Amino acid sequence: MEPKNVMIIGGGIAGMTAAWELAEAGLNVDLVEKSGFLGGHAIQYTCKATSECLQCGACSVEKMLKDVVGNNKINVHLSTEIESIEKNNGYSIKLNKTAAFIDAQKCTNCGICYDKLKENNVILQGYSKNNMPLYAVNACKIDENKIALKDVCPEGAISVSDKASSEDLTADAVVVATGFTPFDPNRKSVYGYDKFPNVISGLDLERIKRQNGFLARPSDGAPAQKIAFIQCVGSRDENLGNLWCSQVCCPYALRTAESLKHKNPDLDITVFYMDIQNTGKSFPAFYETCKNDIRFIRSIPVDIFPIENGNLNMRLFDEAQGTPIMEPFDLVVLSIGIMPNSENEKLSAQMDIALDEDGFFKNSDDLNKTSTSNDGMFIAGTAQGPKNIAASMAHAGQAASGVLKYLGVTK
């Protein structure tokens, strides 16, 4: 019997895990990724170990990326989007690949294109050395840079055409692993994210740590000494229409704080919270350790004022003190949450599967959170709702197992 084909939409941790599981089971996989790199959001995250591993899962993304790139049953389509998808006997899919892209067969990862065109973000560099190629053409910059793109590569690995090229695929089943969109902190205007350089998001923090090796303040590059984390930014908020807990922000803030503190015990870190999502096997014990190193204040602040040297004055209310005080910080980290992918409505219409009231993909069976109303389609990862790395991988494994059953490969 010919091996079955499965298409996976989205090359983040969930999509990669589903792809790898299915390839290992002997199926042919087409992994379609809109951006120029595999790894999604999770590949940007840094290791949060102190003297011991804090089980953040960041390294498992790196490992999975390596496994997927090295697996010849997985055909990776980078810089590619779904144009249309039709269910007949299986699925007929039309893909669109951007007008310019780097051909993985010819690219030697020499980095000449990046050196010459990184200035205006025309060529982007992947977060992981396991990205193949390590560089990609920025889809938003193609039109005005076609000539430069044509000439820059000595190997002729950059393909430039007049318009996006299309490709037809068939698949016996589809896995939707389109992930999430991080909360836009500008929607909580009280924090001045767009006005004060040293107010950053949790995602900015990861990028800064990755680029600098330490937590540098955006305003002057100096190492941050006195740091505030504000929890639940964008989550659990009726005004924003986001009533869900994003589940990942407490763990990432606390792990990051502990890891920073481990490297530099002199750091002064405060976490402002409403209640700590203290779930999982080892997290309660970890939370107790954190209380020795971090100041916890159970009130979400709402006033941040700029003072000298890029520092920020915050009005904070510690119930134990009884009265509010003004206190300066040199960096404020907003623990932003997981929002439905901003393209979910479009994707939902394309694939004819429903969204839930929050805008995530709706599982049709309460007992199987990978199920959809469309028989051969399965959801994996944060496309279905907030999840951490480990939960996304487990969910993707469940989706892969659903695919295998649906296709009759397993019972």
Add this chain to the structure above:
Amino acid sequence: MSEPAIKLGGKRKSTFIDKVKEVLPEGGNLNLCLTCGACSSGCPATGLEGMDPRKFLRMAALGMDEEITSTPWVWMCSMCTRCMYVCPMKINIPQLVYYARQTWPREERPKGIVGSCDVALRSDTCSAMGATEEDFQFVVEDVLEEYQESQPEFKNMHADVNRMGAEFFLNQNSREPVTEPDEMVPLWKILDTVGADWTYGTKGWAAENYCMFMADDDAWKHIVQTKIKAVEDLGCKVWLNTE
């Protein structure tokens, strides 16, 4: 943290918060609190009398009616509604405070607020400081004349009183004409610069409404109706209350 633990009573009584929920749209969202404390972080009255908006709401939710209806903190709230503005769950804490005020016997409410309301109720000016129609008109005309002369660029500035059919009917807090008359002028200049068609009135001119702060619904209503009548009698289209 050294305070003794709060002891809760045995049987659950019909609580104050339940009664307030009944009169507010959506129950004022009073049972949606996530205890995040954004209200208390942003409230100017946090920490006064050992109270803050979150603590107040939590105590109400726990049925601690006696404490809720006796704390003088409710009179320190300025009804600015900032707690509700920053609340992720849009909880109407100011209304809870308002109804807690109503449980106070009139004679025990703060003298300053009660006295100001009483004075305002005495005449159609609604002035809490008792400034009369004649005094108000005299001060406005006197100050206007002074500025028209001393600042030639404003020699044609208007500050009319009782001009029929003006677009805007402007209120004025009593404090300015009575104690700081010059403080009226910056707004006049702004209105003059933008070419606004406005007037004061001798009736209903005072902007303040202490009867609202006293949580006396009938008196509050009387004050508002007196002002509305003044606006309508002059045939103005828009009532500008600067409070």
